[in-house]
Amino acid sequence: MSEPQRTAPVSVVLGAIGSLRQAIIPALAIGFSGIGGSGRVLVAIGVGIVAAVIGTAISYIGWRRLTYTIGETDIRVESGILSRAARSVPYERIQDVSLEAKPLPRLFGLVSVKFETGAGGGEDLALQYLTKAEGERLRQLVRERREDETAATTAAATGADSATPERSDASEGEVLYAMGPGRLVNFGLFEFSLAVFAVLGGLLQYVDNVSDIDIWNVDLWRSWLEEQGSFVASLGPYAQAAGVVAGLFGLVIIGMASGIIRTFLRDWGFTLTRSARGFRRQRGLLTRTDVVMPAHRVQGIVIGTGLVRYRFGWHGMSFVSLAQDDKNESHVVAPFATMDEIAPIVRAAGFHLPGDGLNWQRASKRQITDEAIGSALIFVVGAVAAAIYAPFGVALIPVGLAVMVVGANLYAWKFRRHALDDTQIFATTGMMSPTSRIATRLKLHSVEIAQGPLARWRGYATVNLGLAGGTFAIPGVPLEDARKLRASVIETIAATDYSRLDAPLEEPIDQAFSDDQSGLSVNLRAT
Amino acid sequence: MDQSPAFAPADQSLDDGDLTKLHPNYAHALRVQTALMATPFLVASLVLEGIMREKALLPPGVIAGTVLLIAIALIIRIPSRRYGARGYQISADRLRVVRGLLFRYDTVVPFSRVQHIDVNQGPLERFFGIATLTLHTAGNHNSSVALPGLGEPLAREMRETIRAHIRRDSL
Numbered sequence: 001m002s003e004p005q006r007t008a009p010v011s012v013v014l015g016a017i018g019s020l021r022q023a024i025i026p027a028l029a030i031g032f033s034g035i036g037g038s039g040r041v042l043v044a045i046g047v048g049i050v051a052a053v054i055g056t057a058i059s060y061i062g063w064r065r066l067t068y069t070i071g072e073t074d075i076r077v078e079s080g081i082l083s084r085a086a087r088s089v090p091y092e093r094i095q096d097v098s099l100e101a102k103p104l105p106r107l108f109g110l111v112s113v114k115f116e117t118g119a120g121g122g123e124d125l126a127l128q129y130l131t132k133a134e135g136e137r138l139r140q141l142v143r144e145r146r147e148d149e150t151a152a153t154t155a156a157a158t159g160a161d162s163a164t165p166e167r168s169d170a171s172e173g174e175v176l177y178a179m180g181p182g183r184l185v186n187f188g189l190f191e192f193s194l195a196v197f198a199v200l201g202g203l204l205q206y207v208d209n210v211s212d213i214d215i216w217n218v219d220l221w222r223s224w225l226e227e228q229g230s231f232v233a234s235l236g237p238y239a240q241a242a243g244v245v246a247g248l249f250g251l252v253i254i255g256m257a258s259g260i261i262r263t264f265l266r267d268w269g270f271t272l273t274r275s276a277r278g279f280r281r282q283r284g285l286l287t288r289t290d291v292v293m294p295a296h297r298v299q300g301i302v303i304g305t306g307l308v309r310y311r312f313g314w315h316g317m318s319f320v321s322l323a324q325d326d327k328n329e330s331h332v333v334a335p336f337a338t339m340d341e342i343a344p345i346v347r348a349a350g351f352h353l354p355g356d357g358l359n360w361q362r363a364s365k366r367q368i369t370d371e372a373i374g375s376a377l378i379f380v381v382g383a384v385a386a387a388i389y390a391p392f393g394v395a396l397i398p399v400g401l402a403v404m405v406v407g408a409n410l411y412a413w414k415f416r417r418h419a420l421d422d423t424q425i426f427a428t429t430g431m432m433s434p435t436s437r438i439a440t441r442l443k444l445h446s447v448e449i450a451q452g453p454l455a456r457w458r459g460y461a462t463v464n465l466g467l468a469g470g471t472f473a474i475p476g477v478p479l480e481d482a483r484k485l486r487a488s489v490i491e492t493i494a495a496t497d498y499s500r501l502d503a504p505l506e507e508p509i510d511q512a513f514s515d516d517q518s519g520l521s522v523n524l525r526a527t
Numbered sequence: 528m529d530q531s532p533a534f535a536p537a538d539q540s541l542d543d544g545d546l547t548k549l550h551p552n553y554a555h556a557l558r559v560q561t562a563l564m565a566t567p568f569l570v571a572s573l574v575l576e577g578i579m580r581e582k583a584l585l586p587p588g589v590i591a592g593t594v595l596l597i598a599i600a601l602i603i604r605i606p607s608r609r610y611g612a613r614g615y616q617i618s619a620d621r622l623r624v625v626r627g628l629l630f631r632y633d634t635v636v637p638f639s640r641v642q643h644i645d646v647n648q649g650p651l652e653r654f655f656g657i658a659t660l661t662l663h664t665a666g667n668h669n670s671s672v673a674l675p676g677l678g679e680p681l682a683r684e685m686r687e688t689i690r691a692h693i694r695r696d697s698l
Contacts, residue, residue: 073691082650082653087645088643088645092693093643445636446640470667493637
């Protein structure tokens with residue numbers, strides 16, 4: 001049982017066939033090329049045979065050197081011809097065992113067995129080619145072990161999980177957030193976009209290609225401009241100013257209209273509902289999407305906003321989870337909402353917003369100073385160059401830009417802060433408007449303190465937290481604070497094992513919440 | 528076990544605990560690695576030297592000599608500094624890995640978040656009897672944390688310790 005075993009011997013044949021397949025194309029190439037003159041067919045056959053022999057030998061040695069051990073507590077695989085790799089996967093971490101049979105191995109009755117764990121970066125344990133019976137046996141074995149060990153802890157949770165879906169399918173669930181047309185128009189105004197001009201540029205190119213009008217002919221435009229210019233010049237200063245204003249006004253109208261159209265296409269009928277199965281989001285005018293996210297899969301929350309919309313009190317909120325939303329790493333659950341609307345969604349996901357009594361830690365002032373100097377440096381260099389080589393006055397432009405950049409960086413310090421409470425960690429970053437991240441301390445996987453040369457000299461660090469499905473970095477934390485932060489977060493993490501994260505997690509949260517918000521624990525229990 | 532856990536005095540300005548030094552052979556392995564990396568540059572400089580000699584623009588040995596001097600300096604200096612910058616600290620429920628000369632990274636992985644564990648040995652590492660211990664976690668950042676330069680028996684022992692902890696936790 002716990003002796004090292006080898007995979008099915010036929011794997012050697014499969015490996016050899018694989019190498020032969022790779023040798024066919026070079027062999028054919030030699031066969032049809034001029035190399036070797038009349039004897040080229042022999043050369044081609046020779047290359048094929050050598051490739052087959054080497055491939056078989058490597059495949060055989062590789063097979064001899066690959067062993068797996070079904071141990072008491074883990075599955076181990078040792079492999080490697082020149083280098084040695086040994087991987088140990090504890091049963092507690094195996095989420096599922098998948099059997100895959102490709103056509104060729106299937107002929108031999110073989111399967112490749114994959115032990116899936118929650119590891120980030122797609123790293124898993126796979127055994128190439130076991131007999132089907134052995135694969136089934138392994139799957140059975142892993143399932144039994146897992147059931148034995150987790151039966152006690154997860155019985156209640158899985159029982160509840162399997163009972164609820166039918167009920168939830170029948171009931172619609174509570175609507176947490178929805179956007180009507182009015183809100184969409186409002187949202188669209190802030191999605192101001194001049195992308196339409198890029199589209200127009202593309203269209204012009206197209207016109208250029210299919211018609212005789214030469215868009216890039218400078219003379220054509222110059223003559224048109226001169227015509228218009230003489231017309232404009234004849235109008236007098238007030239009319240000219242009015243023209244400029246009208247032009248800008250038109251630009252703004254176009255930008256807003258395209259923003260509204262885009263928003264309507266993407267977010268028409270946006271509804272977020274909370275049911276027993278989790279969160280469900282529906283949106284879209286032409287392509288309607290319907291996404292379901294189980295609540296316990298939500299690893300963290302990101303609340304962002306924009307430069308202008310922040311001043312009007314609008315925020316957007318996303319869930320971080322292992323699943324991906326199109327190309328984004330997190331799911332937008334409320335793209336345009338007030339904090340009052342966001343708060344219930346945060347609570348429904350089992351999180352809470354930072355309270356009033358929270359002890360916020362500011363970012364290191366040295367870090368913001370360094371960043372301001374660093375980003376202004378290029379403009380200062382430009383200013384010096386301009387002062388030397390360009391006519392007087394030109395140097396003022398980069399100087400002005402440098403001052404602006406420094407000002408923006410110093411203003412950004414306002415948003416750089418983080419805080420810890422009993423169950424969660426909060427961090428805010430951003431330049432002109434804040435982006436907040438909330439994560440459960442328990443659901444973090446590692447803590448790293450990273451320092452570049454400058455940061456070491458000036459005594460601050462970036463704290464990188466291992467969050468499943470997303471990133472959580474807190475820049476510019478004074479080194480002492482970073483150490484304290486790490487110590488207390490690791491203390492929380494180490495206390496609870498990964499395999500217990502999902503099921504019994506609700507209990508401690510329940511308790512933590514019931515002190516101040518008793519309504520929420522009822523909500524959680526109902527899920 | 529050929530490596531006794533010798534506790535070196537901690538670098539006071541950087542650490543909040545005593546770091547355990549890696550196996551001394553790790554420095555040798557790094558040195559060999561640096562030497563292998565320097566070889567192509569040396570060969571290239573010799574070729575360049577050969578071309579230059581025909582044109583007689585520079586006194587002989589200027590290019591190859593400079594490259595050789597830099598290579599020797601790197602081979603002597605960098606591996607021992609990198610060795611000195613690395614260290615680890617293993618406690619009851621977590622592993623701390625410190626690395627980096629210029630950019631310094633100080634990572635803590637609690638055993639309760641380890642998904643699976645690798646012990647890897649490349650050809651060079653096998654020659655020096657050392658191994659790399661890699662812990663895989665579910666987080667996107669630091670999805671695998673590697674600790675190279677452990678004595679091979681120690682790496683295996685650490686794997687057993689961590690695995691035992693995972694089991695104890697989930698029971």
